[in-house]
Amino acid sequence: MSYVTANQPDGTPTWVDLGIPDLERAMEFYGALFGWEFRVGPAAAGHYTTCLLSGRPVAAIVPNPDPEATTFWWSVYFATADCDRTTQRVTDAGGTVVEGPVDVMEQGRMALVRDPAGAQFGLWQGRRHIGAEIVNEPGSLVRNDLVTPAPGVARAFYPAVFDFTLDGNDDLPDLDFTFLRRPDGHEIGGILGSPDAPASGWVTTFEVADTDVAVDRARAAGGSAGEVDEMVYGRLATITDPFGAEFSVIARAAGPVDGTGR
Template sequence: MTVHSEQWPAGTPNWVDLSVDDLPAAKAFYTELFGWEYLSGGEEAGGYLLASLGGKAVAGLGPKQGPGMPTVWTTYLASDNADTTAKEVAAAGGQLIAPPFDVMDSGRMAVVADSVGAAFGIWQAGTHIGAERVNEHGSLCWNELHTRDYAAARSFYSDVFGFSYQDINEEGFIYSTFKRPGDGVEVGGVHHDTDIPDGAPNYWLAWLASDNVDATAAKARELGSTLLVPVMDSPFGRMTIVQGPQGEVFGVIATPQTRAQ
């Protein structure tokens, strides 16, 4: 059991959420796929839902807040001060998409883009720390940036979050894990992804754990998903990449046996 109850250290991917056109359909999909249950934040939360497993929050689902918004899973990085981090994003060549604002007493957040155009969220915990259950079936276990602009991206996150990197390079595969400052724990990755189509943005990919990747992939297809990457073995475990029924993309990977938080 991997339950987290304290504020996540700055720089840690600490939350993911999904904005969709059809919220009831998304709820049904992820309930069938991972067994998620939901708690509503009420009218003042704009229909936003906290998805949970065993009573512990794992992700958020909500309706799109405006026309033309993409259907994507957004990765949030923890911050001790969202306003300061937002200023550092701008100073490092990023952009503010939604400047810092309070989310009731849950926390303070911003949505930004890094210097190579990949969008992500900043989350400063209040009563809501972010993910309370991780590294278990149906919960978040890894987040990675896919970018054509590998060196520039790594420089940006070093400047803003103080990340250092551990290279994991093989023939035709350029990748590094990033380590948060303070304790040096590896908490995410950066992939030099040369397969991103021309004109498509760089992006953050969220990975959800599965105790049986083959069964989860089969269930996802049964529920109307497409496998963008077929189920396969990788150095990090058996995995696949799924495009959900409303177009959102996420990874599914074998539940890690051990993973630092």
């Protein structure tokens, strides 16, 4: 297992969560898909429910507080050693603050922000909660990529906030895709320019042992899935949960294909 035991370097995708209208239904679906177990938080914490893999936190789901919400998505949080400082860098680079920075009890400090292209993401300064404790393994987070109709704006913003470097991708010459790398050279994700994208958003990808099996499980549990795509990095599919939240799953090809930081 790829265990994480300390806060990740700045800019690393460290946590994902999902607001949904039916907590019990969500636990049924994601438990059947990934084999997750769940630790339901108290009502005072909005029933924030931690998803566990081998007893360790890998993600969270929570009832959406907006009864009229019709759109749901997995939110990604990037690690930061100083949430207030990184939030200031967001605004300095042309982004906006949606919420925070604010302390989350003794767990950490967080903010929700939006980049100039319109994509929302979170910042997480871990204290007692460091983020996902298993990554790059079946049933856990493996990567996040930004899909946007305004890639130029995004490619200027994220290096300004996190000191990322940009790197082209010769493996996918037909796509407008740029890798994002931490200052130490580790790939944390990428930016996909897509003129047809209706909006900018971060796509969450979970690793699975077998993409075809995961697709069958998702459909049997009440979700839907697109066709499996064989690509240079592995077998990829887009899955939609019973509430309409989309995410990807991949069974990675053998070889040194980067996942999220560790």
